[in-house]
Amino acid sequence: MTGLCSRRILRLRLQYSRYWFMLVPTVALILFIFSVGGGFSFPCTLMTCHSEESLPSPDQKRNGELSSLSDLNGIEICLSIKFVEPIQPLELTGSPQLGTKGPYVVVYNYLKSSKFYAINETVTFTTHSTPEFMNNVGTIAERWDGPVSVALFVPSTDFCRTLHRLIFLRNCDKAAYREKVTWHLYWPKDSPPPSSWSLVPDETQVECEKLANDYRHNIDLKQTWRAVNHLSYPINVGRNVARQASTTWFVLPSDVELFPSIGLAPQFMNFISHQSNNLKMPPRLNKDPPRRVYVVPVFEVKEILPNKKEELIIQLARNSAVYFHRLVCPHCQRFPGIRKWITEIGTPGQIHAMSWTQRVPPYHRWEPIFVCSPREPLYDELLSWDGLQDKMTQMHELCLLGYEFVILDRAFLVHAPGIKRPTRRSSRNSERDAFVKENARIYEQVVTMLDTKYGANTKCPHH
Numbered sequence: 170m171t172g173l174c175s176r177r178i179l180r181l182r183l184q185y186s187r188y189w190f191m192l193v194p195t196v197a198l199i200l201f202i203f204s205v206g207g208g209f210s211f212p213c214t215l216m217t218c219h220s221e222e223s224l225p226s227p228d229q230k231r232n233g234e235l236s237s238l239s240d241l242n243g244i245e246i247c248l249s250i251k252f253v254e255p256i257q258p259l260e261l262t263g264s265p266q267l268g269t270k271g272p273y274v275v276v277y278n279y280l281k282s283s284k285f286y287a288i289n290e291t292v293t294f295t296t297h298s299t300p301e302f303m304n305n306v307g308t309i310a311e312r313w314d315g316p317v318s319v320a321l322f323v324p325s326t327d328f329c330r331t332l333h334r335l336i337f338l339r340n341c342d343k344a345a346y347r348e349k350v351t352w353h354l355y356w357p358k359d360s361p362p363p364s365s366w367s368l369v370p371d372e373t374q375v376e377c378e379k380l381a382n383d384y385r386h387n388i389d390l391k392q393t394w395r396a397v398n399h400l401s402y403p404i405n406v407g408r409n410v411a412r413q414a415s416t417t418w419f420v421l422p423s424d425v426e427l428f429p430s431i432g433l434a435p436q437f438m439n440f441i442s443h444q445s446n447n448l449k450m451p452p453r454l455n456k457d458p459p460r461r462v463y464v465v466p467v468f469e470v471k472e473i474l475p476n477k478k479e480e481l482i483i484q485l486a487r488n489s490a491v492y493f494h495r496l497v498c499p500h501c502q503r504f505p506g507i508r509k510w511i512t513e514i515g516t517p518g519q520i521h522a523m524s525w526t527q528r529v530p531p532y533h534r535w536e537p538i539f540v541c542s543p544r545e546p547l548y549d550e551l552l553s554w555d556g557l558q559d560k561m562t563q564m565h566e567l568c569l570l571g572y573e574f575v576i577l578d579r580a581f582l583v584h585a586p587g588i589k590r591p592t593r594r595s596s597r598n599s600e601r602d603a604f605v606k607e608n609a610r611i612y613e614q615v616v617t618m619l620d621t622k623y624g625a626n627t628k629c630p631h632h
């Protein structure tokens with residue numbers, strides 16, 4: 170291929186070498202024309218393209234310039250779905266923290282896992298998602314080996330896009346989707362679904378081929394209403410909904426791009442039932458029950474998801490894995506005892522406590538992911554994902570309450586492959602700046618309120 174190419178170039182060079190002196194002025198002329206008017210007619214040649222524009226798709230030209238029609242197309246997706254009455258009637262409720270007076274509504278247990286999980290039988294992986302990331306959930310459920318609770322943000326026609334995906338995943342993909350995953354829906358009151366939320370898709374006659382084909386070729390299934398309309402993402406509403414809806418006592422509030430080490434759920438339950446044997450905790454000062462959560466360290470890898478700690482350690486040694494956000498936010502995920510953690514293998518197939526700590530300086534900006542129970546405070550639903558640092562008020566509350574963070578020795582989470590690097594500030598979406606300001610304002614308000622409620626503590630600074 171390349172040989173052929175260079176031979177052709179050589180032939181052209183020999184043929185046209187007489188005219189070489191014309192080359193420089195011609196190129197200069199072309200460049201001039203491009204820089205004056207070419208930007209309009211050749212949007213993707215010499216200029217850099219926006220990432221959305223460079224998405225390869227056969228339907229792009231047809232739909233690309235018609236983003237305002239996406240609403241209509243979204244409704245068409247709903248029209249292509251056959252709906253039926255659910256076995257148990259569905260209910261509309263408010264979100265866990267802001268309630269019925271708040272700006273969001275929730276449908277709990279829209280589609281349930283076929284298996285029921287009793288309260289202390291296992292631990293639930295809870296997360297939130299938009300249509301683009303739903304295909305991670307099957308792998309999460311398989312690796313987790315326990316129940317998964319997902320809150321889906323479905324404003325307006327994203328309801329239709331989400332259901333289209335959901336029908337496919339539950340009926341045509343990994344068995345874990347049907348067996349282990351329960352899905353909940355939420356949306357802002359002012360952007361309700363175009364079709365009735367009280368009906369569910371008819372799953373008795375599903376055409377897998379057709380659904381897969383639709384998804385592959387129809388860009389409108391991937392381009393969400395939320396993105397087109399620049400809606401902020403109320404991540405903490407989703408987090409709270411997924412947590413609240415869990416049928417088990419223990420939950421791991423996590424993220425849809427974080428994959429657990431294999432068998433984390435049963436291993437955690439095994440650890441909890443033998444906890445008194447393997448924890449060397451400080452004597453309690455009448456604090457009953459203990460205020461304690463269980464930290465699962467998070468890592469990033471270049472390419473391959475490690476199944477077990479042994480595999481992760483090899484990748485860490487080769488620098489093909491790092492702890493999460495090491496390059497973009499070093500203080501967010503660096504945890505006390507990280508050096509010890511990455512050198513001690515522990516007992517294969519088992520989880521033990523490696524150490525315990527409190528979230529005090531210099532770890533006061535630590536945002537760990539941990540297993541918790543219904544006793545722990547909710548996330549603040551006014552903080553958006555777009556505004557960053559959305560878990561910081563909850564962390565401040567845990568600090569004021571004197572929480573102990575137990576670090577698990579062999580449990581871990583790995584972000585979807587690809588190590589995140591810092592983006593230049595100028596290239597970052599300036600639209601996000603307003604949300605960052607908004608989150609900072611809400612954060613300040615909430616932590617001041619918490620300081621008043623529990624009593625301020627110098628060990629729990631605001632920043």
Ligand SMILES: *[C@@H]1O[C@H](CO)[C@@H](O)[C@H](O)[C@H]1NC(C)=O
Pocket residue numbers: 288289418
């Ligand atoms: C489940 O386990 C938790 C923590 O060990 C305990 O507090 C709770 O009472 C248990 N619930 C039931 C119904 O056994």
